[in-house]
Each structure stands twice: as structure tokens, then as C-alpha cells.
Amino acid sequence: MQLKHGICIHAHFYQPPREDPWLDWVMRDPSAAPYHDWNECVYEQCYKPNMAARLLGHDNQIVYIANNYRCLSFNVGPTLHSWIDKRDPELSRFIAEADSNAVETFGQGGAIAQAYSHMIMPLASERDIRTQAVWGISDFVHRFGRSPKGMWLPETAVDTRTLEALASLGIEFTILAPHQCAAVRAPEGEWTPTPGGSGLDVTRPYFTRLPSGRTISLVFYYGSIAHDIAFGGLLDNGDFFADALLGRLPRDGEPRLLMIATDGETYGHHHRYGDMALARAVQRLSDSRDSVMTNAAAFLSRFPARWECKIAEDTSWSCAHGLERWRSACGCHTGGEPNWHQAWRGPLRDALDRLRERADEVYERQMKRYCDDPWLLRDAAVKLYLMDFPRDASIEDVSARKRGFLAKFCGDLSCDDARRVLTLIEMQRMRMFMYTSCGWFFNDISGIETRQILAYALRASEYMRDAGGVSAEADLLSDLKKAPGNTADYPTGYDVMMKAVMPQRRSIKDVAAAAALMSENRAYYSYRIKSGGRAYPSGDMGLSVARMSVADTRTLEGWQGSSVVLSTGGLDDVCRLTDKDLPSQKEIWRNFYTGDLLSTSRYIESAFDQGPWHFRDLPKDDRDIIASLRTKDAEIDQMEYAEELLADNRRLLVQLDMMGVSAPPFLQAAASLVYEQKMRGLARDIPDILDLLKPESSLEVLLEEARGMGLTPGLSALAPAMEGAFHDRLMSARGAGDRGAFESLLSVWKKVCDLKIDIDRWRIQNAIWGILVRGEADLSPAVLGLAGALGFATPARTTG
Secondary structure, three states, rough: OOOOOEEEEEEEEEEOOOOOOOOOEEEHHHHOOOOOOHHHHHHHHHHHHOEEEEOOOOOEEEEEOOOHHOOEEEEHHHHHHHHHOOOOOHHHHHHHHHHHHHHHHHHHOOOOOOOOOOOHHHHHHHHHHHHHHHHHHHHHHHOOOOOOOEEEEEEHHEEHHHHHHHHHHHOOOEEOOHHHHEEEOOOOOOOEEHHHHHHOOOOOOOEEOOOOOOEEEEOOOOOOHHHHHHHHOHHHHHHHHHHHHOOOOHHHHHHHHOEEEEEEHHHHEOOOOOHHHHHHHHHHOEEEEOOEEHHHHHHHHHHOEEEEEOOOOOOOOOOOOOHHHOOOOOOOOOOOOOOOOOOOOOHHHHHHHHHHHHHHHHHHHOEEEEEOHHHHHHHOOOHHOOOOOOOOOOOOHHHHHHHHHHHHHHHHOHHHHHHHHHHHHHHHHHHHHHEEEEEHHOOOOHHHHHHHHHHHHHHHHHHHHHHOOOOOOOHHHHHHHHOOOOOOOEEEEHHHHHHHHHOOOOOEEEHHHHHHHHOOOOOOOOOEEEEEEEEEEEOOOEEEEEEEEEEOOOOOOOOEEEEEEOOOOOOOOOOEEEEOOOHHHHHHHHHHHOOOOOHHHHHHHHOOOEEEEEEOOOOOHHHHHHHHHHHHHHHHHHHHHHHHHHOHHHHHHHHHHHHOOOOHHHHHHHHHHHHHHHHHHHHHHOOOHHHHHHOOOOHHHHHHHHOOOOOOOHHHHHHHHHHHHHHHHHHHHHHOHHHHHHHHHHHHHHHHHHOOOOOOOOOHHHHHHHHHHHHHHHHHHHHHHHHHHHOOHHHHHHHO
């Protein structure tokens, strides 16, 4: 049988950790609008579409849906994978199943691990290199249920120390850019220099010998094709993409592997419809007679590397100057103004290096009180962050599991000692996160990526103070004054820290006050809240008092005390706290109901001696929630007036419509408010929302009533619930093979289209595709009709 050459498309899926380090939650980022944040943006544009990429025919009808993850070699950054797991467990399952499918198809999985938090490994300490690799491997095993064969190095930054660490941990290969190869030699041959990748044949794998005597395989991606994918328009057409790969394969008898590697976000986020071009290219490549889609692990298991190479030390794929992009003003940049400099990069790294040295000294000195090998504990501590705690898990449950883990290394710890140990570990996690490569990648120290790593640095310094009694914040701020920025608002790193980072820091009492203002109990971001008290209403005003406890699930840090919230019904609520127990109910009742507002305020300040906190002190997302709730309250307050206004002017509206005259804006606003409320009521009160689409339903009556007055109520309030109900009914019909159910669904869908209800078709299309692929329900006319209505090229459509 003729040997088929291997083609491998590697996608590096990654987003930096974006969690607020005080709340451990990704907060709203206005720069990502209309999305909540950049993770959400890239998820919608890339990660989700690639699990069901559409292939379209000439008439823009869907002819195929592909799970692109199944055909790829890929890595998913651990911080991103953790976010995906929470945001969309189905996508996380699809990614894991894609790897399992590759094992069945090729003998080896397509997924490889990644160094944990995207630290530039050659610029890291020996300990950090090892921990980053260990954490990346542990996260991979947790997600995919097997040990990784390969590991992606952040920015493909490489040196011999890093390769030694990977090989010592059982990693068999990594992927590099062609210019990262310094020399090669054939078996028993002489060394041939390959400066900048010149003369390097990237279609064969290589191995490199390490000082320890170990070896590790290296696969160099095809640089010019990767460049054309990312920057040259190759993704404009999937056929051109496939042709470019097929045309670069050598035609000889030697086993060959042609690999390309790009950011996974290229396929949909950086290039719109890139997921569709990828699906088409894979379809073409899968039909090739002299090549086969594969992955590096599968190819190397059949054809181990025979040629040897030497790496170009301290190099990366995105800096022409080696590693200088992450430590000096090398000129490589993204974004910003033409005259901006990068002189801030070196001082920023110096500042963080000094903080790292102090943090590591504190960690080792303090941790030796509890365990024999603090760094072995740090390597293992990733398991603390892989523990899955449901939102209803109590702090007692969280504490029991975390203390159970610590007992393996530290024995039985007291509550205070367990908190200190967990705080030291969290200090190390923040300390590693502050080296996330994106902090240096762009063009100014005030960028959101650099602000993020500065927030991690500040949080690490807080933990150092709390657990080790060492204050490093002043020195950090002083060092940041030496990092010059490019703007008048942020002339130095110090200004970035003071203006952009410091305002988001919050203590555990800040969290307690925020939870009280939000009336939260149980789970609140990474905290667990217990609260019990009483409310004292009086018209628009109200007083809420509670005995509460707050505990951080990461460190088990806790606070107990009492809270009071005085509300006037607007956005000027105020909260105060005290470490003491609640005053007596009689005392609270007397001061609130019998005193004037001034005396009540004085009483609150004397009984609750800490504060005040206001809505403006809340996290961004909570401010949005409160604003929405309070404006919704105002809307409800005006609903009775709007209903009266509409009722009093119903004849006028009917007559205006008959005359072809538009209703005045104030009547249109009142009508819009009333009918939107009625729509929400319909969606809420009916057992099966799809029944609203039946003839003579309450929705039809409501719409007829509105049309008679020249009004066109929006139906957007019905869309999400209808999408879910339609999908569920389709899945039920699919399982039962009920032809009658499909006929009913087709009628329902036609009604949806007639009413122009803007339902998201994505999940529904995926479900009907599953039916078409498996030939379920014998592909009856109703099934094909429904598929056609949903945008598929069905036989009737293609022949007619």
C-alpha cells in the first residue's frame, strides 16, 4: 500500500486569565461590547462555532455541519478551559470527545497540554518552569482523562531548561516555529546549520538530545502557510486553504508530516467565517488520495523522529528578537500609536521579578513550618483549583475537601494554619499569573492585559502581607514608577496601578457589604455567605439588618459580624457593618419607626461602626444588576398609569390607525410598555410556550388587539423560551421517531417565521442535523421539510 503523507492543522486555543483576583470572576469589560467580556466574545465567534461549523452550498443552504475539533491537533489553555467548563459544559464535552475520537481514528489523541498560565518559560525560574508544566499536565489529565504526549509552550518560547523539564515529566514532543531550529543532521550525518530556519525541511520530525541524556521530539510548523492563514487571506476560501497544504507535500517515499500552527482564534474570531473555511479545507483534505489528516502524536508513534536538531536558544514565534518582546523595547508591538515606545517592558519585568523573589522567600520560610517540601506541595496544589464545588456547596464542605488535600502534605492542621497554608498557595498562584505573557505583548503599560497582571501582582503582595507578615506593596509601587508609559493619563506603571488597579481591590468586609447590598445569601462570586436577619419596611424606605458570615472558598479566610442596609428605593442605599452582634429588635424598631431620618442615621452609625458602602462600591456586574432591577421597579410603578392611558385612548388609537395617522410618541411609549409586560406574562404563565403559536391562542388574541390600534408589539421576550422549548420538543421527537411530532414541529416553525420571532437557530439546526446524518425517523417529508425550513439543502430543495 502506498504511504500517505500526514497533514496536521494545529490550533492554539488560548485566552489569558481575566478573573478579577479579588472575586475570582470575569467581570464586564466595556471594550468587548456588545459582549460581556472578551472571553464571551471569542467564545461566540470561535469556540462555539467550531464545534458545529457550517458548510454552505451555492444557494447558502447548509449541506454539512462539522465538529472541527475532531480533525485538529489542538491545545486549550487551562485558564480558558476552566472558563469554558463553567460557561458551556456541552462545548467542554465536545472538545474532550473530539480527542477521544482521534484516539479511535488515529491511535493517538489530537489534544496536547499547555504550560499552565502562559508564562514565557525561558524567562522563568527553574521552579516556575516545572510548576507550569506540572500544572498544565494535571489540568490536561483532569479534562481529557489521559496523560498528554505533547505540550504547547507559550509563544513557542524555548530553551534547553524548558525542554529538560518537559522531558523529565514524560512529555514526548512540542511544536516550534521553523526559525527556532539552529542546525540539523541526518542519522550518522554531519551537522548542517539552519539559521533562521533557512534550509530546514519542516515536513520531517526531529529530536534533540538534552544534557540529561533524555531526548524530546520537535515538530516545526510550515511558517509561510501559517503566516498566510493568519495574515494573508488564505482563510477567505477553504479550497485555497486545502490546495496550499496539498501543494507543499514532498513527493518521495519518506514519511512526511506537514504541520501548520496558528492561534485557534484565527478560525472565527480573527477571521469571520474562518470556522467554515476550516471545515471545507478538512473536507477536501480528507478526500485526498496521497495524504491523510492526522496529529503529531499519531504520526510520531508510527514514524519516530530519525533526524536530529539543535534549537535556537531563547527564541519564540512572535518576536523577531528572541524573547525581547517580554523584557525590552525591541520594537515588536501590537496596537497603539506609531510613536509609542516599549521602554516600560524591562522595568515592569524587573519590578515583578523583585516581587517574585520576596514572595518565594516568604513562601519557603513560612511553608517549612508545615511541610518538608514546600515546592512539591506547590506542584501538587493545582488539584485545589480542579476541585469542582457547586454553587450550593457550603463553606464547611469546601473546607473539608481542601483540608483533606493539605493533610497529605502537612498532616492535621488547625483552622488558622490551614488558612495560612492556603493563602500562601494562592499567593503563589497570583504570583505566577502576574507573568502571563499578554501583559507585555501590546504597546502600552496601560493596556487591559497589563492592568490584569498588575492586579495579580497587587493581590500577591496582599497575600504576602496576610500570610507572611511582609509588606512588599510600597516597593512594588516604587519600582513601577520606573516603567514609563505613553499617555498623559498613565505616564508610569505607578499611575496605572493607582488609577486603574487600586480602585478594584476589595477586602473581605467590602465583599460582606456588597453581599448585604445585593441581599445575597449562599454563593457570591468565590465566597460563601450566610445571612439571617429581619427587614423593617416603611413605604419607599426600608431597613434590613442581618447577622452574617463570609468565607473565601480559595483561602478559607472568613469574617463574622452584622450588617445594616438603609434603602430609600432609589440608587442611594447605604450599608454599614460591625463586628458585634445585632442590637435588639426592639431597639432597632424604636429607632427606625419613631425617630426622624437624621436620628435614625446617627443611630445606625453608632450601632454599626464600619462603613459606609454604597452601590457605587459594588463590582461592575452588580452595579448593572442593581441598575436594571431599580429601573424595572420604576417601570412597574408606572405600569398602572400606562395601562390607564392606553385604556382611555383605545378608541383614539383605533381611529388614528384607520386614518393612516401614527399615534403620538407618548401613547406609543405607553402601549409598548403595556404590551411588553403582557408578553412577559404570557411567557411566564403558560405551561408550554409553544402553545402560544396555536390558532386562537392568547398570543394571537393579544396581537390582533394590538394591530387594531396600529401597534406592533415586539416578540423578543418570547424568543429565548421558544427556542428552548422547540429544541426540547425536537429532541423528544428525535428519540421517539414520531413522524406526527415532526409535522407538528414544522407547523410551529412556519408560525414562528410568520410572526418574525427572532429565534436563535443554532442549537435547533444542530439537532436536526443529527437526525439527517443518522437517517432517523426515515427522513420523512416532515423531517425534510423542517430541515429545509431551518436552512438545510434537502433533496427536495436541491432537485427543485
